[in-house]
Amino acid sequence: MKSYNWNPFSLVDSPTGSAAVVYTCGCHLSCPYCFNPELRQFNSGNFDKKQIIKKIKSLQIVPDPIVNGSEIFNTVEWLIISGGEPLDAPSNELVEIINVGAETDLRIGFFTSGYNIHQFKQIIDQTDIEYFHIDYKGLENDKETLESIEYLYERFCSRYNHMYIHINTTIMRSFHTEEKLFEMKKKLMKILYKNKNIPIFINKPDTSDRLLFWTLTPISINHQNTLTKLNYIKDGFLEEDLDFLKAIVK
Ligand code: SF4
Numbered sequence: 087m088k089s090y091n092w093n094p095f096s097l098v099d100s101p102t103g104s105a106a107v108v109y110t111c112g113c114h115l116s117c118p119y120c121f122n123p124e125l126r127q128f129n130s131g132n133f134d135k136k137q138i139i140k141k142i143k144s145l146q147i148v149p150d151p152i153v154n155g156s157e158i159f160n161t162v163e164w165l166i167i168s169g170g171e172p173l174d175a176p177s178n179e180l181v182e183i184i185n186v187g188a189e190t191d192l193r194i195g196f197f198t199s200g201y202n203i204h205q206f207k208q209i210i211d212q213t214d215i216e217y218f219h220i221d222y223k224g225l226e227n228d229k230e231t232l233e234s235i236e237y238l239y240e241r242f243c244s245r246y247n248h249m250y251i252h253i254n255t256t257i258m259r260s261f262h263t264e265e266k267l268f269e270m271k272k273k274l275m276k277i278l279y280k281n282k283n284i285p286i287f288i289n290k291p292d293t294s295d296r297l298l299f300w301t302l303t304p305i306s307i308n309h310q311n312t313l314t315k316l317n318y319i320k321d322g323f324l325e326e327d328l329d330f331l332k333a334i335v336k
Pocket residue numbers: 113114115116117119120121122123125126169170171199
């Protein structure tokens with residue numbers, strides 16, 4: 087069963103440095119802004135678990151001890167698990183893949199919508215993931231996403247002071263109205279900071295030393311290959327919308 091795709095080098099998926107990315111193929115959701123719709127097809131990947139593990143191990147370069155000394159090094163800093171939706175993949179396989187990455191001295195990142203809290207807990211409890219990128223959609227079933235974020239936050243406070251939690255919402259003007267975004271913000275603040283403010287950024291965070299933050303990412307005209315053909319006049323954010331977005335960020 088071929089379930090994974092692979093990118094050995096990316097500069098856009100990790101919070102620092104470079105990453106190799108494992109894409110789990112398959113997702114039961116249908117976000118209109120999805121710009122990797124081909125990754126939603128189950129078992130459409132080019133590789134199975136064994137082949138992916140081999141690729142991860144190949145990131146480790148063992149130099150010739152006579153020519154280069156004995157220090158082993160990796161071609162990238164991070165291994166990112168992305169999708170599709172990783173929580174739709176078998177959790178035992180993901181745990182195995184993640185732990186091979188950790189044994190290879192890679193820092194681990196995980197992209198998800200957090201829609202399957204049971205599976206999410208299983209994976210977190212059996213691995214040492216350092217970077218989480220959570221897609222907080224505001225579209226449907228936010229309850230599970232918020233439960234996953236809350237579970238992560240408890241771990242963040244109790245065990246990991248080196249953990250990054252990046253919550254992101256891809257915003258479409260026709261759906262993410264001012265009221266909707268304020269409602270989403272209120273829910274996040276309630277579970278994270280007992281109603282105190284959460285750091286929010288439009289597009290990208292302006293500092294890399296934040297460990298927990300929320301970004302609002304307007305859909306981009308560059309996203310040509312989306313699942314639903316988007317109307318950028320209706321859904322893109324314009325200059326004049328920045329004022330209300332700034333009010334959310336405050
Ligand atoms: S954006 Fe992610 S969660 Fe949404 S449909 Fe695409 S793969 Fe699934």
